[in-house]
Structures are given as C-alpha cells and as structure tokens.
Amino acid sequence: MVGERGARKRRANGEESRRRILDAAVEVAGERGYEGTTINLVSARCGLPASSIYWHFKDKDELIAAVIERSFGAWLDAMTLPDADDAADPAVRARRRALGMAARVAKSLSDSPDFLRLGLMLALERRPEEPTARTMFLQVRKVAQDRLSAAIAELAPDLDPAAVRRVSHYALAAADGLFIAHEIGGDDVDLPGLFELHAHALIDTVDRLRDHADA
Amino acid sequence: MVGERGARKRRANGEESRRRILDAAVEVAGERGYEGTTINLVSARCGLPASSIYWHFKDKDELIAAVIERSFGAWLDAMTLPDADDAADPAVRARRRALGMAARVAKSLSDSPDFLRLGLMLALERRPEEPTARTMFLQVRKVAQDRLSAAIAELAPDLDPAAVRRVSHYALAAADGLFIAHEIGGDDVDLPGLFELHAHALIDTVDRLRDHADA
Amino acid sequence: MVGERGARKRRANGEESRRRILDAAVEVAGERGYEGTTINLVSARCGLPASSIYWHFKDKDELIAAVIERSFGAWLDAMTLPDADDAADPAVRARRRALGMAARVAKSLSDSPDFLRLGLMLALERRPEEPTARTMFLQVRKVAQDRLSAAIAELAPDLDPAAVRRVSHYALAAADGLFIAHEIGGDDVDLPGLFELHAHALIDTVDRLRDHADA
Amino acid sequence: MVGERGARKRRANGEESRRRILDAAVEVAGERGYEGTTINLVSARCGLPASSIYWHFKDKDELIAAVIERSFGAWLDAMTLPDADDAADPAVRARRRALGMAARVAKSLSDSPDFLRLGLMLALERRPEEPTARTMFLQVRKVAQDRLSAAIAELAPDLDPAAVRRVSHYALAAADGLFIAHEIGGDDVDLPGLFELHAHALIDTVDRLRDHADA
DNA sequence: AATGAATGAGGATTCATTCAT
DNA sequence: AATGAATGAATCCTCATTCAT
Structure with a gap:
C-alpha cells in the first residue's frame, strides 16, 4: 500500500x-x-x-482570500469544542462558560492564527478597489461576531438585543486589540491573563447594563 | 509687487x-x-x-517613519488639552477624568489618525528585517502607554504597579481594537458609545482589582 | 427516447x-x-x-492556417454562383458580367470575411520565420487572382496576357484596399458604390490598354 | 566644438x-x-x-502611436515637394500633376513606410478597447485623405463635392491596396506601373463622372 | 477523443534608488 | 535645493506547449 x-x-x-x-x-x-x-x-x-x-x-487576490477562508475554518473548528459543565445555577454556569471561552480564545490566539493577522492588516487598508481577500475577512469576522452575540445573549438572557449587540461589538473589538498586543509584545504579553481580565470586564459590563435597564 | x-x-x-x-x-x-x-x-x-x-x-523607510512621527505628534498635541475639573472628591474627579479622556480619545480616533492605522499595519507585519517605521511606531506607542499608566495610577492610587501595568495594557489594547472596529465599520460604529463602555469597564476592573488586593 | x-x-x-x-x-x-x-x-x-x-x-500556427482555409473556402463557395445572362453581344455580356461580379464581391466583402482580414494582417507582417498561416493566405489569394485573371481575359479576349496580369493585379489590389476602407469606416463606407466605381475604372482601363495596343 | x-x-x-x-x-x-x-x-x-x-x-500603446506619428510626418514631408510645371492649359497641367503625384507616391511607398504597414495592420484589428496607436493612424490617414481630396478637386474643378469625396475615397483605398500588393509580392510587383494605371483610371473616372453630371 | 495539471519562457510594467547636472 | 534620466531587479500574470491519464 x-x-x-x-x-x-x-x-x-x-x-x-x-x-x-x-x-x-x-x-x-x-x-x-x-x-x-x-x-x-x-x-x-x-x-x-x-x-x-x-x-x-485566478490571481493573487483570490489566493489570499482562500488562505483566510481556510485558516478561519480551522480556527473555528478548534474553537468549537464541547463545553461540559455541571453547575446547577444557570447564572453560575454562564459565567463559567464565559471564562472558559475567554481562556480558549486566548489560547488559540496565542498561536497567532494567520487569518486574523492577515485579516486585520487587510481591514486596516483602504485601497480604492477592495480586494476579495478583505471582503472574505469581513465575512468571516461576521460569523465570529454572531457566535459571540449568541454567547452573550446566553450569559444575560434578559438583556435587550441592542445592548447585546453593543457588548458583543465591544467584546470582539477588544479581543482584536488583545491579539495585536500579543503580536507586538510576543510572549511578554500575558494573553490568558488579559483575556481573563476581559471576560470579567464583560461580565461586569453586562451586569451594569442589566441594572441600568432595571432601574 | x-x-x-x-x-x-x-x-x-x-x-x-x-x-x-x-x-x-x-x-x-x-x-x-x-x-x-x-x-x-x-x-x-x-x-x-x-x-x-x-x-x-534617505529612503522609503525613513519617509514612512517620519510620517508616523509627525502624525503621532499632532495627535498627541490634540490629546493633551487642559482638563479643568473642580470636583471636591478626588475619586469622583478621577472617574470624571477617565470618562472625559475616553470621550476625547474616541473623538480623536474617529478621524482615523494615520499614524495609528499605519502603525497597526506595521505592527502586524513580521518581516525579516524590521523597518525603522515599525520601530518608530512601537516607540510612539510606548509614550501613549506611559500616559495611560499615569492616568490609571491616578484613578487608583492604591493599586500596585503590576496591576496598573496590566490594566493599562488591557486599556490600550482594547482601544486599538475599538479603533479597528471603527475603521472596519465606518460611522455605523458608535465609537464614543464604545469608549464609554470601555471607560466604565476599566473603572469596574480597577475597583475589582482593588477589592481583590484588599481581601 | x-x-x-x-x-x-x-x-x-x-x-x-x-x-x-x-x-x-x-x-x-x-x-x-x-x-x-x-x-x-x-x-x-x-x-x-x-x-x-x-x-x-498541431499548434497555433496550424490552427490559424485552418481558419483561413475554411473561411476562404466558404467565401469562394458564396462567390461562385451561376451567372445567368442572355445578352446577345458578347462585349455587352462581359461588361454586365464584370459589373455583376463587382456587386457580388462588394456584398460578400461587406460581411468582412475573416480569411481576408486575418490574411491581410498576416500579409503585412514580416517576421523572420514565415508562419504557415501566411503561406496559406498567399496560396488562397493566388486562387482568387487566377479567377480574376480569367474574368478579365473574358472581358477583353484580345488583350495580351501580360496586360491581363497587370490589370488583374491592379484589380485585386484595389479590391483589398476597398475592403480595408470598409473595415475602417464601417457602414459609412458605401462599398457597393465604390466597387461599381472600381468596375467602371477597370473597364475603362481595359479599353484604354486595348486602344494602346491597337495604335 | x-x-x-x-x-x-x-x-x-x-x-x-x-x-x-x-x-x-x-x-x-x-x-x-x-x-x-x-x-x-x-x-x-x-x-x-x-x-x-x-x-x-507611458506604455507600449503610446510608444507605437508615437512611432506612427513620426513615420507619417516624415513621409508627408517627403511627399510635399514643390511641383513645378509650366504647361499652359490648366487641364493638361492638372493631369500632369496627377501623374506626377502618382509617381511620387509609388516611389515613396516602395520604401514601405512603417506608419502605413503598421497602421494598416492596426486598422484591420477590431479589439474591444481601441489602442491609441490605431486612433493615431486613422487621424493621420484623414490628413492624407484631405490632401488627396484637394488634389482631385484641382484636377476636376467642376466636380461636385460628393463626387470628389467618393473618388478620393476610392483613390486612397486603392493606393492602400497597391501598397499591400507590393508588400506581398516584393519587387516583383511593379509599383510605379500600377500607380500609373491607377492615375489613369482616376482621370478616366473623373472624366466619366463629369460627363454624367453634364448629361 | 479528451482533459486536468503542469511548466519554462517571456509578457508588460513598476520598484526603489542613483547620479550628473 | 532640486530634477531629468537612467537602471537592475522585481512585480503579477499569460504564453504555447506537453504529458499522464
């Protein structure tokens, strides 16, 4: 054989x-x-x-778009793991979930996935004719955004959709920033620690927004 | 004539x-x-x-470094405005200050300053020979980082230096992320709103860290 | 089915x-x-x-030669139509024939037959190694030339062969030129009218040459 | 020096x-x-x-356009020579002029001027986006056309403008054809002889058209 | 009878840079 | 202080053609 x-x-x-x-x-x-x-x-x-x-x-542009697509697909697969949790209280479970997810994201971003580095570079460009590759990244990013929204809605089921969207925007954007910080600082940057901070910040934020709405 | x-x-x-x-x-x-x-x-x-x-x-590299330097200088000037505040309680004053600064940063980043867009693009690259322009950006970013650390130390005078550094890292990284979100989404992205969220999240975070330390 | x-x-x-x-x-x-x-x-x-x-x-060259061959064949078929004419006087008949043929050529060239356009392009080139396709066109053109000589010989049976050849050269060359004029000018160029002019000019020419010979 | x-x-x-x-x-x-x-x-x-x-x-297209322009300019200069003639009868003088011009054109075309060969090749092409070089040739050809019209008007001052235009179209087109015949056949083709034939044919044509108009 | 895959050579054009003036 | 001209190396991409299947 x-x-x-x-x-x-x-x-x-x-x-x-x-x-x-x-x-x-x-x-x-x-x-x-x-x-x-x-x-x-x-x-x-x-x-x-x-x-x-x-x-x-077809051309370089399409090649790079394919690179992004494949890299994102792989990342997403790695990201989507079962998430066993046996806590009784749903609120507690959601919190644990958030922290677990943050840890997982932190870990995966430490390997500096190519789609993200490349995609962010493309996202920052503003050339007259938008490359296919950039469009591909934005598309792929929307998928990530939707997943994140779902996770936040689960964390705070009583939050109104607009607030969920706002928080998930914030959460994703900050995650991009943390990734970049890690790209810049290398392993001097404690990505897991920062993502833990981020997760707590998000939990606090969600709580604050809920209280606001209650008041 | x-x-x-x-x-x-x-x-x-x-x-x-x-x-x-x-x-x-x-x-x-x-x-x-x-x-x-x-x-x-x-x-x-x-x-x-x-x-x-x-x-x-001298060459292209130096030209771009000069671009970043000049653009950052202009941004810093715009950033460094007097910050009158007459609140009695220093804690209240610090909070106001943080929110005011966030608003100012949000506004300035809405104009998508070139040094930041360019700099982030350079930061994301990893080429064999590091361009001067990238070094220049990292330098310039460190200046911003120091200012931010000072602001956070003022917000929470009793926080230990390591925690201050960590928070300021987080704060700066998330700000980068928000900037990118605005670059991607254009004016659909409510930068002031996101920065307000960010400021509150930071205040919460500082409080949380302080309580931890106390406990 | x-x-x-x-x-x-x-x-x-x-x-x-x-x-x-x-x-x-x-x-x-x-x-x-x-x-x-x-x-x-x-x-x-x-x-x-x-x-x-x-x-x-076999290769590109042969493909284009085949193109020319097929296109010329089709054109020649369209050209060789029965040519009924019942005039008594052979001279009158020959004249009518010449005008009829001119009209027919004009019409066929209005569809810009590909072999001719392509062939003329090839004919104008002078590359070191002569392409098969060019040779094919020259061959094909010789066929047309022979037909034309026959027609002129019929128009002026008493003209000496050298003169016939000369006139037929002239006739064919001018026809090429008219075709090109039509290619350039599109339907603004009145190809039938020009070919009529051409036919008359040829008839005059033949007459003139005959008179010369007589004198 | x-x-x-x-x-x-x-x-x-x-x-x-x-x-x-x-x-x-x-x-x-x-x-x-x-x-x-x-x-x-x-x-x-x-x-x-x-x-x-x-x-x-700027690019290849512009280079070739420049080639055509320069080559035509040179040709036109060579063409535009004084044309001394002392014949009394203006009709005789015009005829002589026509024959002289034909001889001159024949001679100049024997050197296969590049603008004409190249230009005709371009003229025969029909590509989606018209090359500048082709436009240049058509422009340049129009200049030649105008000169020819003027010469014919002089040859037959009483001919109506439409007829002059038609004849000059015919004259120019046939000249193109003769040039091509020479390109194909090399020096086997008696270009001066053919151009003499052409000149006579034109004179006959003009006469015929005038007689028509008179009738 | 046909085709997916491959390939070396060469296509136009742009690059960063230099140099004489 | 500035610039017209030049240049070797590199850019992306297309070419005609071949070959194993």
Whole structure:
C-alpha cells in the first residue's frame, strides 16, 4: 500500500498541489501581509512554479482570500469544542462558560492564527478597489461576531438585543486589540491573563447594563 | 509687487517641499500600507519628482517613519488639552477624568489618525528585517502607554504597579481594537458609545482589582 | 427516447469539437490578429480545454492556417454562383458580367470575411520565420487572382496576357484596399458604390490598354 | 566644438534616447505588428533597458502611436515637394500633376513606410478597447485623405463635392491596396506601373463622372 | 477523443534608488 | 535645493506547449 501511494504520488495531483500552495501562502502572508506576499515567494516555498499557482487560483487576490477562508475554518473548528459543565445555577454556569471561552480564545490566539493577522492588516487598508481577500475577512469576522452575540445573549438572557449587540461589538473589538498586543509584545504579553481580565470586564459590563435597564 | 510675489512665494523652499511630501505620503500610506506606498505614488500626489523625495528623506523607510512621527505628534498635541475639573472628591474627579479622556480619545480616533492605522499595519507585519517605521511606531506607542499608566495610577492610587501595568495594557489594547472596529465599520460604529463602555469597564476592573488586593 | 438522445447528441464527437474550435478561433483571430490570438482565448470561447485544441491541431500556427482555409473556402463557395445572362453581344455580356461580379464581391466583402482580414494582417507582417498561416493566405489569394485573371481575359479576349496580369493585379489590389476602407469606416463606407466605381475604372482601363495596343 | 559635443554626449540625453527608442520600435513594429512588438525586443534593439523606455513613453500603446506619428510626418514631408510645371492649359497641367503625384507616391511607398504597414495592420484589428496607436493612424490617414481630396478637386474643378469625396475615397483605398500588393509580392510587383494605371483610371473616372453630371 | 495539471519562457510594467547636472 | 534620466531587479500574470491519464 505504501508502495502504491509512493508510485502514484508524483505527477499531477491537483488536490495536493492546491494544499501545498495554500500552506506556503499562509506562511508567507502571515509573515509579510498582502502586498508583501509575492507569487514568487509562494512558489519558492511550495516548490511549484509560479505559473502552476495560477492554474489553481485566478490571481493573487483570490489566493489570499482562500488562505483566510481556510485558516478561519480551522480556527473555528478548534474553537468549537464541547463545553461540559455541571453547575446547577444557570447564572453560575454562564459565567463559567464565559471564562472558559475567554481562556480558549486566548489560547488559540496565542498561536497567532494567520487569518486574523492577515485579516486585520487587510481591514486596516483602504485601497480604492477592495480586494476579495478583505471582503472574505469581513465575512468571516461576521460569523465570529454572531457566535459571540449568541454567547452573550446566553450569559444575560434578559438583556435587550441592542445592548447585546453593543457588548458583543465591544467584546470582539477588544479581543482584536488583545491579539495585536500579543503580536507586538510576543510572549511578554500575558494573553490568558488579559483575556481573563476581559471576560470579567464583560461580565461586569453586562451586569451594569442589566441594572441600568432595571432601574 | 511682482518682485514681492517672487520673493514671497517662489523661492524654492525646502521646508515646504518636505511638508508637501509628508502630506502626500500620509495619504498614500493610510490607503495602502507600507509596501503599497510607493515613491512614485507619493511623487505623483505631491507634484515633486521622485528624486526630490530622496533629497529630503534617505529612503522609503525613513519617509514612512517620519510620517508616523509627525502624525503621532499632532495627535498627541490634540490629546493633551487642559482638563479643568473642580470636583471636591478626588475619586469622583478621577472617574470624571477617565470618562472625559475616553470621550476625547474616541473623538480623536474617529478621524482615523494615520499614524495609528499605519502603525497597526506595521505592527502586524513580521518581516525579516524590521523597518525603522515599525520601530518608530512601537516607540510612539510606548509614550501613549506611559500616559495611560499615569492616568490609571491616578484613578487608583492604591493599586500596585503590576496591576496598573496590566490594566493599562488591557486599556490600550482594547482601544486599538475599538479603533479597528471603527475603521472596519465606518460611522455605523458608535465609537464614543464604545469608549464609554470601555471607560466604565476599566473603572469596574480597577475597583475589582482593588477589592481583590484588599481581601 | 432517452437512449436516442444519448446516442444522437452526446457521443463525444471529434468533428463537432473541431468545428467549435475553428468557430472560436475565427472570432478571436478576426478581433486580434495572429499574435493576439491565444490558445487560452480560443479555449475560453469554445468551451473546450486548451489541451483539447492540441488534439485537433498541431499548434497555433496550424490552427490559424485552418481558419483561413475554411473561411476562404466558404467565401469562394458564396462567390461562385451561376451567372445567368442572355445578352446577345458578347462585349455587352462581359461588361454586365464584370459589373455583376463587382456587386457580388462588394456584398460578400461587406460581411468582412475573416480569411481576408486575418490574411491581410498576416500579409503585412514580416517576421523572420514565415508562419504557415501566411503561406496559406498567399496560396488562397493566388486562387482568387487566377479567377480574376480569367474574368478579365473574358472581358477583353484580345488583350495580351501580360496586360491581363497587370490589370488583374491592379484589380485585386484595389479590391483589398476597398475592403480595408470598409473595415475602417464601417457602414459609412458605401462599398457597393465604390466597387461599381472600381468596375467602371477597370473597364475603362481595359479599353484604354486595348486602344494602346491597337495604335 | 566637436570635442565639446563629444564630452557632453554620454549620459542622460533625453532627446537622443527617445529617438533611439523610436528608431528601434519602428524596426520591430514594422517586422511584427502591434502584438509582436515587445518592449524587450525594442529594448534589446536600442540598447536601453526596458525600464528606460517607460521613462519616455507611458506604455507600449503610446510608444507605437508615437512611432506612427513620426513615420507619417516624415513621409508627408517627403511627399510635399514643390511641383513645378509650366504647361499652359490648366487641364493638361492638372493631369500632369496627377501623374506626377502618382509617381511620387509609388516611389515613396516602395520604401514601405512603417506608419502605413503598421497602421494598416492596426486598422484591420477590431479589439474591444481601441489602442491609441490605431486612433493615431486613422487621424493621420484623414490628413492624407484631405490632401488627396484637394488634389482631385484641382484636377476636376467642376466636380461636385460628393463626387470628389467618393473618388478620393476610392483613390486612397486603392493606393492602400497597391501598397499591400507590393508588400506581398516584393519587387516583383511593379509599383510605379500600377500607380500609373491607377492615375489613369482616376482621370478616366473623373472624366466619366463629369460627363454624367453634364448629361 | 479528451482533459486536468503542469511548466519554462517571456509578457508588460513598476520598484526603489542613483547620479550628473 | 532640486530634477531629468537612467537602471537592475522585481512585480503579477499569460504564453504555447506537453504529458499522464
């Protein structure tokens, strides 16, 4: 069987070539951003000639969009783990959940997922013709936002939707910021600690907003 | 009169050329980031030939560093306004101060200052040879960080220095995130509202940390 | 019935693929000339993958030669229609014939036959290695030239062969020119009118040459 | 003085470089047409690096347009020679003039002026986005057309303007055709003889049209 | 009869930078 | 203080063609 795989392998395996290209592109794009990612670099990194890259992807823009999509998908999978909890009080459970999620996010962001670094770089650009890759990131980010909204609604079932949206905006934005801080400061930055702070801050915020509404 | 005009305006003026170049570079770099900023584009935008840019700046890297420095300086000036407050209770005064500062930051970031957009883009990059411009941004960011630490220390004079540092890290990072959210969402994002949320969250956090320490 | 459809239509049909390729190639070559005609463009236009084109044609050169050949064949068929005429006087008949032919050519050239446009483009090129397609056009053009000589010989049976050749050269060349004028000017150019002028000019010319010879 | 020129020459002479580029481009474009003219070829032929060509011309299209413009200018200068004639009878003089002009055109076209070969190639193309070079040729051709109209009006002062226009269209188109015939056939084609035929044919045509009008 | 995948060469154009003036 | 001209290296991307299946 091994022999067979070896024999069949070389020459024309589209699926695998595509993957190799994406792997290389992720690396390069993570290192140097959109403009800094040159097809030649990707080609050198993946071993396929530049022209082959164009067989698999229409152009650089589409390649990078695919990079973001794949990287986000992987991150989301890693993020979506079962969340066993046996606390009786639902409020307590929700709080624990929030803290658990924060810890999980902190951990996953410590690996500096490429879609996020790349995506934020793209998000900060304002070029005349919006690259597909940027659109892809914004799309992907909306998915994350929705998940977060759901989690907050669960944390505070009695909060009105507008407030939920506001808090989830805040929560996501701050998470971006913490990620960047970690990118800048490296491991000097205690990402788990900061995310714990963040989780508590959010819990406080939700409480405050609920009290406001009650009053 | 003709003589006067000649004297006043046309005398090839280094200072003004430099300014024109920086103005153009700010625009372009804000639109397209570090790699996307080409000397030719800057030249076209400011009307001076590319070679003239090299008379004023050693190379592209130095030009962009200058852009960041100048933009940050302007922002800091705008930020550092007198902060009259006549409240008797220092705790109340500190709280007001925090909220006022948050409002001021929110307002200033709404104009999407170029140093911050550019700087964050640079911060997210990880290229082999660190550009001067990135270093400049990190420097400049440290200044902002110090100011913030001072403000938080004032808000909570009894907090231990490590906690102050941690909170100020969190505060600055989240502010970056909010800025990015505004960059992405445009004016749909209620920056003042989010910064108010942020200020309250920080106040809560400081209180929480203080109680912890007391206990 | 299903079986019938399958049998009638889908049986991968070489003849039809060839035709589709040629159809696409005619279009593209008509638009962009020899160098501008890329296999990829033809492939996109005909729906077959580029590699399939190489199954039917040795290389690009041969493909374009085939285009010219087929287009000229079709044109010649359309040109060679019965030419009923019952005039008694052979001279009168010949004149009518000449005018009729001119009208027919004018009409056929108004549809801008691709072989001619493409062929003239190729004829104007002077590249080191003569493409097969050019040779094909020159061959095809010789056929047209011979037909024209025959017609002129009929118009003026007493004209010496050298003069016939000269006039037919002139006639063909001018026809090319009129075609080009129509290509340039579109339907603003009254091709039938110009060809009528041309026919009369030829008749006059033939007469003049005959008189010369007589004198 | 000679020494001074020599000393000043080398390094950075924009005017001369531009001329060298145009010279090379004329050669190449004459050989291979629009698409066949590559910047690299031009660069190799003129000795300047490809990037220098872009200092002098915005892009390939503009370069070729410039080639056409210059080549036509030169041709027109060569064409516009004094035309001394002392015949008494104006009709005789006009006829002589026509024949003289035909001879001159024949001779000039024997050198296969580049603007005409290139221009005709471009004229035959029909690409979606019209190249500047094609527009330039059509412009330049209009100038030639106007000159020709004037000459014909002089040859037949009593001919109505519409007829003059028609004849001049015919005359120019046929001239294009004769030029192409010469391009195809090389020196086997007796261009002066054909142009003489053409001139006579035009004179006959003008006469015929005048008689028609009289009748 | 056809095609998915690959590929080296070359396409136009732009880059940051330099240098003589 | 400024600039016209030049340049080698790099950019993205397309080309004609091949080959295993």
